[in-house]
Amino acid sequence: MSRILLIDDDTELTDLLKEYLTGEGFDVTAANDGGRGLELAQSQSFDALVLDVMLPVHNGFEVLRKLREEACSLPVLMLTAKGDTVDRIVGLEMGADDYLPKPCNPRELAARLRAVLRRGRVENEQGDDSLTSGQIRLLPAEHQGYWNNQALALTGAEFAVLKVLMQHAGEVVGKEVLTESALGRKLMPYDRSIDVHVSNIRKKLADKGASRDLIINIRGAGYMLTQSKQ
Structure with missing residues (x-):
């Protein structure tokens, strides 16, 4: 059973989501403030x-900043105000x-939680198979x-996006394909998730000495990892 930590100060919504998710087979722990939620995330194991x-x-x-500063790779799904881009x-x-959006x-x-958890399981099932493209190497079993x-501090979503781009190195990969393959859901109108994940990957690669043009944006088409597969 997958363990989920739910942090939200809306107690009525929290109770509703906890009841529903429990009925869907999740083990849910809830916290109603960021202090308690952070304490739980740091002291217990969640999926x-x-x-x-x-x-x-x-x-x-x-809460998110503190967790990422501690190199915590726990998948995080944020609840944001409707329309607050x-x-x-x-x-x-x-x-x-x-x-x-809330x-x-x-x-x-x-459904989103299952997509996140399924992505992690698929990577673990791949065992020690590594993926290499130029100077980039991914080890799915170790995530x-x-x-x-030089180690890259990638989130789960960033790892999945980079993996898809590496599997199609030298080819343009559309945002629809990246969203479905890496995030496990359909691309939504005005959805910039892939753009931000790619931007984060570029920054992390550049910090290690890679060119900012390693991943290029083909306007209206998608993204391409420019180096060829090895």
């Missing part, structure tokens, strides 16, 4: 975190794997990426 932005004590961004982009830039549909939340033998 995924559902994190609201507006929280007392520590807001969602602060800024919060969504900021969350993704800080290392969230995906987001849902009020969220419990069924959609369960670890490297540039020129």
Whole structure:
């Protein structure tokens, strides 16, 4: 049974989501403020975190920042105000794997969680098979990426996006394909998740000495990893 940590100060919504997710086979632990939620995330083992932005004590961004600073790779799905594009982009830039607007549909939340968890299981089932493209190497079993033998601190979503681009190195991969293959869901209107994940990957690769043009944007078509497969 997958363990989910749900952090939201809306107790009525929390109770509703907890009841629904429990009925769907998840083991849910809830916290109603960022301080308690962060404490639970740091002291216990969970498979995924559902994190609201507006929280007392520590807001969602602060909780996410602290976890990522500690190199915590726990998949994080953020709950953002409906139509608040800024919060969504900021969350993704800080290392969230995906987001849902509030009020969220419990069924959609369960589907997103399954997609995140399924992605992790697929990678683990691949054993020690590594994927190499130029100086980039991914080890799915360890959920670890490297540039020129330097470790990359990739989130689960970033790892999955980079993996798809490496599997199609030298080819243009559309955002629809990247969203479905890497995030496990359909591309939504005005959805910039893939753009932000690719931007984060570029920054992390550049920090290790890679060219910013290693991954290029083909306007209106998608993204391409420019080096050829090895």
